[in-house]
Amino acid sequence: MTGPLRDPAHRVSRRAIVLWLVEALIGFVLLVGGTAVAAAWLSGARWPPDVLSEHAWLLPVAVGVVMAPFVVLEPLLRYAVHRWELSGDVVYARAGWLSRRWVFVPVSRIQTVDRAQGWLERMLGLATVEIRTASYAGSSTISGLDDKVAARLAEDLARRAEELRDDAT
Amino acid sequence: MTGPPPPAAVPPGGSPPGSGAPEPEGEQFGAARLSPRVLLIDPIRLLPSLVLPLAGVLLAGGFSPASFGWAAAGVAGSVVYAVLRWATFTYRIAGGRLELTRALVGRSIRTIPLERIRGVDVSASPLHRVLGLAVLRLDTGATGGEQEGVLDALTAERAEALRALLLARRVLPAVAGTEHPQDTAQRSPEGQRSPDGQGTVVAAAGEGGEDGGPPRVLARVPRAWLMYGPLSGAYLLTPFALVAGAVGLVWQWRRELGVTEQAAVRVFEWASDRPGLLIAVAVVLVAAMPVAGGMTYALFNWDFTLRVRDGHLVAERGLFTRRAVSLERRRIRGYELADGLIERRAGVVRLWALVTGLGDAKSRGQLLPVTPRPFATGVAAEAVGPIRAPLRRHPPAARRRRLVRAVAPWLAVAVAALLAGWNLVALVALVLAVAGVPLALDRYRSLGHAYDGVRLSVRSGSLRRSQVVVERQAVVGWTVRQTLPQRMAGLLTVVAGVGAGSGGYEVVDAGEEQGVSFAAEVTPEWLAPFLSPRPPAG
Structure with a gap:
């Protein structure tokens, strides 16, 4: 693209x-x-x-x-649009299909990391990772992740956010 | 009204033994009651709610001696209740917490950690002012905008002392480190004057002694500027609200006033027989709009004064009820300048602070009422910080998009209505479509964004144009959005996520390259890894 x-x-x-x-x-x-x-x-x-x-x-x-x-x-x-990446302590995610949305969330500003599964996601072995900061515009939801990948991502983010905690909200 | 004395020199106004003078650390501020003078206010406040029951008791008893006895007992009971409530309520500061204890029936202790107190709001109704009292409200940033602690009421001196104490605690660890070095360097050394020389923006005497130093006035809005009030469109509906309120009141008391439904119907018929009279009343009401609106505005914004005190901005205003709102400076992330169509013509603007975790931000965050633009930008630069870069325009594609969005829907409605044979609807839609053209052009003219190394600024809107200035440190993330039509036009919307104010500030319809490089310019370390490699042609 x-x-x-x-x-x-x-x-x-x-x-x-x-x-x-x-x-x-x-x-x-x-x-x-x-x-x-x-x-x-x-x-x-x-x-x-x-x-x-x-x-x-x-x-x-x-x-x-x-x-x-x-x-x-x-x-x-x-499937073509939804992509994500964690590098340089910034979460970079893209979502949408006709409209698109790119989100940049620095790990240092993360307040909470949630991993959620609906009933359908559970059946398919998928999970959604929700990353929240003090602002809706700095928050990201990555859906359709493999359950294991989501677990590892959520874990990594939570740990790293703890280390980097920067209370500049 | 009151020139508040410096916090250190305040005597502990009429407090019971045990509450020593507030020490700098503020560790002990022993259990104290509210000022006993509230006992004079409480019965007056209760009076309206007592009138009806008392009248009922008297009427039901046929004004017999016994009924008077019952009524007297009722009054006495309410006084005793007020006294008991006063006697059983105490507050104290200990161990870094403010404790509000109520022991009337059960015993409830509300504990508020001092570091959670984000703002202290001191206000006084006319009744309070006569008695030298003030109400202290604590803003703890709790959700729902509900204040968690109210002390109603303290002596005015006590309220001042308590406020100084509560706020001083918040500031001590905060000042160092949060001020940006560039920021201090960039502030203008000289005071700024508004063009007509009426309002003064007092310059900082020295940046170093500012916090914790003596209070200083940042801006005092001259009374002549209250004339600008009606331009904002605020309170314009006051006459209608008054009439509606009066009608509602008559209806509620219809039995007492002897108004029957037949009478109401008769009045209605009588009025509808005289259309001239109705039109005259309507004209009077409409004509009263700016006057009544202006008066209400003047009432609320009388002698608006903005001060700096102990690391806080204190905005004080009001004619009868003086209201003072303290905003912790360390939590102020930026400001918003807003003006409507008419205000823009007159060159006036309103100013709000963007504060993290501020409930009821629209009324509490206000830094200035309607004032001339140069004055407002001067105060904003002084109180928060200037933006020193001109706004960048958005590409012509953004203008096309504004036009399409303002005109196309109405045009579609007009065509559909024509096909269906609804000519009137078609005409209205057509008029709206035409009116959309200047609106769209103005919306495009409003669009802009800027970054000066310390703060970023975005502007948008037409009927209510708003420019937001936010410090770079407050940005917690970015969202870039692109709808299908935007993609075809090569535009996108960049939203700066900020943990204050509305949470996100949009750069609407920037060029693809322009929008992304704006975000990359403000926070290069976050975006640089994700930019496409530059095409060789540039």
Whole structure:
């Protein structure tokens, strides 16, 4: 990827694709279901012009057709974008798929390091590392890490943060 | 109002034996009660809540001697309660902690470690001032903005002494090392004057003796400048709030006042038959907006004074209720200058400090009310520090993006409405789309960022333009964001994470190269390892 910032060194776990795929599917079902409910309500209502209420069923279909490719696209793009690195006592992480977000967190300013697992992540052997500083804009969440990698990263960060503790918030 | 005496020379105002004069270390400040004079305030404060029950008792008893007896018992009971509450509440400073003990029914001791006290707020209502009392509030930076300790009330001298004592403890270990050497060198040696010569910015006599030295006035806002108040748009809704409050009050007391629902309906009908009258009232209310707003503003910001004392900035203001807020200087990370559209026309601006862990920052962090810009920047430079670099502009792509964002949504609405045949909606949307053009251009003009080696600054916004200046040391991390449209335009948004104020300050729509190199310029050691190798062509 071109741009002023180079890629962080490490990819996340390949199993994260499955995680994001399942999440995208759940989101897709909720979205199409929601628009179907809205369409049913529209076709029953009296205020909209007839053109709208008669063709209301098109709404969920259109949403479904437009969004379906993204269900597959999002996990793949995410896998390409999500990367992380810890070097020079700075955590450098990139996330997103269409929009992107790069975060730089110096270890010396870290206040807490959390490792979290949802039920799906647990089944897949994945974990999320949350790094918090005194500001939301200096905080980072690295998701889709292999459980062991996440454990080691969290451990390293916590230990190093203890050593470097610099109370300049 | 009061010229506060230097902390060391303050007698322990009317405290019971055991509380010696506050020593410099402040280790003992024995158990003490609040000033007994609050007993004069408490019944007055309780009065409104007592009136109704008392009237009820009297009415129910048919004004018989017995009912008077009960009412008297009620009053006596509340006085006894106030006395008991006063007698059983003590506070003391011991072992580095402030302990507030209440032993009325159970026994509760609230312990506040002194190093957690971030600010002390002394205020006095008119009633308090008549009796020479003041209320002391402690800000411990606890979440939720709730004050953890309130001493209501102390004698004014005692409150001053206690404040000096509580704050002195905080400063002692702090001063050395946190001041940046460049910072001191860069401060202007001479005092600055605002162009019209009304307000004065007093220069530091000598940087060395500043903290712990005698209090000194940084800025005193002349009364003539209260005229600028209505420009800020603050309190403009005061007339409506007053009318609504009056209506609400009448409604609440409708039974006592003999107002029935029929009467209300009749008044409503009577008024709706006279549209001229309604319009006149509306005109009067609207015309009263700047006047009433200005008066409310003047009430709150009367004689606004900013002082430096014991390593704290103390902002004092108010006509009836004087309020003094102390902000620990060591915790001040920067400041924010904000002005609305009209204020910008008039060249005036408001000033806030960005403080770590400050609850209710909007009202507590205020360093200056609406004042002319040169004056405000002078005070900010003096109180916190200047920014000595001009703002850098953002690339033309940012202007295109501002325009698209301000115009496109309304244009889309207009087209959709036209297709649906809603002409009025289409017209309104079209007008808004056109109005979006100057707004977008102004938003683009506002964009800018700067770094002078000590502090960074970012500016954005149009209807409320805000420029933030933050010291480099306060940055705890960076976030760089790029949405899909930004990526296509070659722009990105850089957010400096700061553990004060709103937490993050955005450089909106900087060029890709520009934004990243700004972050790399401020904290090279954090970003340098991650920059792309330079392309050979440059």
